Amino acid sequence: MFICDLNQDLNSSHQRYSKAKTLSSGLWKSFLNLKSFLFSYFSFRMIYTKPQILKRSDVLMMTPWFAPIVWEGTYNSEILNEQFRQRNVTVGLTVFAIKKYVVFLKTFLETAETYFMVGHRVNYYIFTDRPEEVPKVALKEGRNVVVLQVQNYPRWQEISMRRMEMLSYFSQQRFINEVSYLVCVDVDMKFNDQVGVEILSDLFGTLHPGFYTAERRSFTYEHRPASQAYVPSDEGDFYYAGGFFGGTVTEVYKLTKKCHEAIMVDKANGIEAIWQEESHLNKYFLYHKPTKILSPEYLWDDNLGRPEILKKRRFLAVPKNHAAIRNK
Amino acid sequence: MKNVSLTMPVIWYRCPFLIYSSGHYRRLKILHTYIFSLISCRRTDVLLVSPWLAPIVWEGTFNRDILNAQYRQKNFVVGVATFAVKKYVRFIEGFLGSANKFFLSGHRVNFYLFTDHPEKVPSINLAPEKRLFIIPVQNYSRWQDISMNRMDIISNHIHSHWRYEVDYLYSMDIDVQMFEHIGVEIIDTLVGTISSWQYTKPRDSNSYERHPESRAAIPHGEGDFYYAASFYGGSVSEVYKLTTACFKGVTEDRANGIEAKWHEESHLNKYLLYHKPTRLLSPEYYWDEELIRPRIIRVKRLSSVRKDLQEVRF
Numbered sequence: 001m002f003i004c005d006l007n008q009d010l011n012s013s014h015q016r017y018s019k020a021k022t023l024s025s026g027l028w029k030s031f032l033n034l035k036s037f038l039f040s041y042f043s044f045r046m047i048y049t050k051p052q053i054l055k056r057s058d059v060l061m062m063t064p065w066f067a068p069i070v071w072e073g074t075y076n077s078e079i080l081n082e083q084f085r086q087r088n089v090t091v092g093l094t095v096f097a098i099k100k101y102v103v104f105l106k107t108f109l110e111t112a113e114t115y116f117m118v119g120h121r122v123n124y125y126i127f128t129d130r131p132e133e134v135p136k137v138a139l140k141e142g143r144n145v146v147v148l149q150v151q152n153y154p155r156w157q158e159i160s161m162r163r164m165e166m167l168s169y170f171s172q173q174r175f176i177n178e179v180s181y182l183v184c185v186d187v188d189m190k191f192n193d194q195v196g197v198e199i200l201s202d203l204f205g206t207l208h209p210g211f212y213t214a215e216r217r218s219f220t221y222e223h224r225p226a227s228q229a230y231v232p233s234d235e236g237d238f239y240y241a242g243g244f245f246g247g248t249v250t251e252v253y254k255l256t257k258k259c260h261e262a263i264m265v266d267k268a269n270g271i272e273a274i275w276q277e278e279s280h281l282n283k284y285f286l287y288h289k290p291t292k293i294l295s296p297e298y299l300w301d302d303n304l305g306r307p308e309i310l311k312k313r314r315f316l317a318v319p320k321n322h323a324a325i326r327n328k
Numbered sequence: 329m330k331n332v333s334l335t336m337p338v339i340w341y342r343c344p345f346l347i348y349s350s351g352h353y354r355r356l357k358i359l360h361t362y363i364f365s366l367i368s369c370r371r372t373d374v375l376l377v378s379p380w381l382a383p384i385v386w387e388g389t390f391n392r393d394i395l396n397a398q399y400r401q402k403n404f405v406v407g408v409a410t411f412a413v414k415k416y417v418r419f420i421e422g423f424l425g426s427a428n429k430f431f432l433s434g435h436r437v438n439f440y441l442f443t444d445h446p447e448k449v450p451s452i453n454l455a456p457e458k459r460l461f462i463i464p465v466q467n468y469s470r471w472q473d474i475s476m477n478r479m480d481i482i483s484n485h486i487h488s489h490w491r492y493e494v495d496y497l498y499s500m501d502i503d504v505q506m507f508e509h510i511g512v513e514i515i516d517t518l519v520g521t522i523s524s525w526q527y528t529k530p531r532d533s534n535s536y537e538r539h540p541e542s543r544a545a546i547p548h549g550e551g552d553f554y555y556a557a558s559f560y561g562g563s564v565s566e567v568y569k570l571t572t573a574c575f576k577g578v579t580e581d582r583a584n585g586i587e588a589k590w591h592e593e594s595h596l597n598k599y600l601l602y603h604k605p606t607r608l609l610s611p612e613y614y615w616d617e618e619l620i621r622p623r624i625i626r627v628k629r630l631s632s633v634r635k636d637l638q639e640v641r642f
Contacts, residue, residue: 057372064391065398066383066513066607076379079604083380198381289398292381 058309063237063293069207071295072311075198081119084197090121091200092179092249094167095187097126098152098159100325102133104187104318109137109145111191115314120197123179127166156326160242161263161277168256175249182252185315186243188325193297193314201292203247203255205285209296209304211239222279227271228262229279231286240285242278244299244315247291255284373624374610378552384522384608385513387627392511396434399512405436406515407494407564409482412443412502413467413474415640419503419633424452424460430506430629438494441502442481471641475557476578476592483571491564498561499571501632503640504614508629516607518562518570520600524611524619526554537594542586543577544594546601555600557593559614559630562606573599 062068068075093116097105109124116122121142126134129152139145150166153159167184175182181200211219219239221231246252259280266273273279297310301317371388378384408431412420424439431437436457442465443449449462465481468474482499490497496515526534534554537544561567574595581588588594615621615631 061376062383062389064389065394066385066390068377068381068383070381074377074379075381079380083604289394 115191164260171253183246205240206244208241229273426506479575501558520555544588
């Protein structure tokens with residue numbers, strides 16, 4: 001089970017404990033007992049291979065505050081799927097397709113159908129200012145698309161930051177009654193491999209693909225004390241990506257509300273954080289530590305190459321022409 | 329992409345100084361540089377996370393300062409249920425004395441001590457945030473029955489009043505002593521300790537109950553870890569469910585004239601196989617004194633007291 005150099009024979013001392021009472025039931029009694037065992041109150045049986053010795057020794061699997069870092073090879077999907085199916089969980093996937101970004105929806109939804117939370121109930125919440133342009137995509141059973149009409153803003157930075165406001169509003173108004181977990185992602189992406197219930201936790205964030213090997217001093221936190229997103233240079237655990245975070249509806253509500261309020265205070269003070277809401281998200285995660293962290297497998301850009309530690313690329317950036325698509 | 333070799337030394341400096349500063353966010357400021365690289369592992373010799381992503385608590389994998397800061401905000405109370413029946417009263421002093429020093433030091437703990445000899449409980453000066461409740465309990469002629477009935481007593485007490493008094497509850501054997509701090513790293517919804525006897529065993533050698541007639545039976549080909557009944561716990565509601573289910577199994581077995589191989593520990597193992605713990609404690613958290621401690625057990629936090637089993641049980 002674990003790598004160990006123990007040579008002692010552990011069995012010998014068991015003899016010092018008293019022997020178990022032997023069975024004395026008759027044949028008919030044992031048959032009845034077997035039947036009732038099969039219909040016992042224990043919920044389910046699962047056959048799977050025994051937990052192995054550490055499979056990944058090349059990456060950090062857990063933070064110092066016990067949040068697992070989810071890499072391929074560290075979890076068993078069957079066990080996790082069964083746990084979540086028993087709870088009959090519905091997952092909400094939120095995405096913002098404002099102005100020309102509606103063009104990304106088709107690929108996003110089609111790949112989500114193939115790879116996202118397969119076998120579980122999913123509500124796609126599509127925030128858009130152009131509801132008529134939301135494509136019709138064939139959905140599997142237990143999955144729905146909900147289109148939420150919202151306003152747009154002239155600047156793309158504003159659109160990006162206002163997502164926090166919209167998420168906090170709708171979490172309270174609607175999502176709390178409809179789903180157990182929220183997953184909040186960017187739309188200009190496509191799913192390329194399984195993204196399942198292994199990501200679900202009270203509060204989770206994703207390691208930014210550009211910074212997971214970087215030292216703290218390279219993290220692009222907001223370093224101006226005038227901003228609410230300010231992180232001192234001697235603090236910081238990881239650099240989290242603004243394009244993939246989530247958790248229970250309550251936790252996402254608290255996060256988005258806090259970030260939105262901080263953004264508004266900055267606005268009143270005439271300052272905008274260096275990476276918009278991502279800076280505020282990073283500040284939040286520093287002082288309200290996530291309970292689970294997703295590896296860069298969960299948010300990757302092929303322009304960054306294909307390093308060996310990345311066994312899967314699950315959620316990929318779709319190539320786009322920034323100048324053409326933003327502010328339009 | 330930078331290539332980082334596996335032999336890169338783990339570099340993180342943990343400083344005991346904390347400054348809580350006021351401001352918009354309550355901050356935990358660690359004076360010295362807190363560096364740890366994502367591409368180097370603190371412990372590569374042991375499993376850190378179970379396949380269902382429950383953390384396994386080993387020395388060197390956690391930062392108690394961060395955990396304490398998180399825990400203090402929530403103002404929880406932890407209960408510990410322990411039984412000192414018949415000759416086991418002799419262990420009370422060692423247990424309470426060491427627990428007072430090392431168990432959740434600085435946090436609120438209620439010790440619920442069940443004994444058939446309340447007059448023999450020595451007076452111990454407990455820390456201000458620790459309280460001791462002595463509860464009389466009957467003894468049984470067989471030590472196995474004393475052991476198994478603990479589940480029933482715990483479940484009844486949770487139902488009647490502990491659910492109003494504590495947030496988390498742990499059941500611990502009395503014949504133990506603590507040698508190192510056991511802190512908030514043990515606090516989670518459902519916590520089991522990996523047995524110090526069994527952690528190297530392949531699945532089919534584990535001491536699960538195998539006779540299908542017993543309620544505790546686990547078929548061959550199933551099983552994750554072997555958990556010790558000497559130290560388990562979790563949230564009050566989860567421990568209630570666990571103890572109720574296990575004692576139900578014990579009662580049904582008794583009605584059929586069976587006793588599981590390792591008594592309530594067998595039932596516990598069955599329960600935790602099908603209701604997987606949310607956190608696992610390594611054998612550091614219950615180390616049997618009879619075993620030689622291997623290198624991977626870097627710290628012995630809680631250990632059984634050497635005793636003559638024949639003499640003390642009968």
